[in-house]
Amino acid sequence: MVEGYCVKCKSKCEMKNPEIVQNVRGGFMGRGTCKTCGTKMSAMMSKDNAEKAVKQGAKKGY
Numbered sequence: 001m002v003e004g005y006c007v008k009c010k011s012k013c014e015m016k017n018p019e020i021v022q023n024v025r026g027g028f029m030g031r032g033t034c035k036t037c038g039t040k041m042s043a044m045m046s047k048d049n050a051e052k053a054v055k056q057g058a059k060k061g062y
Helices: 047-056
Strands: 003-006 011-022 028-034 040-045
Touching: 003 028, 003 040, 011 040, 011 047, 028 047, 040 047
Parallel strands: none
Antiparallel strands: 003 011, 011 028, 028 040
16 A cells, blocks of 8 residues: 655554545645554655555545
8 A cells, every 4th residue: 555654663664544635736645644653654656656546445635
């Protein structure tokens, strides 16, 4: 699914309950929580990767 960097764990891991949103400037971002520690995390992504994540089951928020 969607991977991002967790600041608390200091590692790259999968997001739990990811949501793909679009920011004001038109970029795409994945938001969710860390599977390991439960901290909120986010990841910037391209339009292609955002559409792929939605097809894999991420929630669409735009």
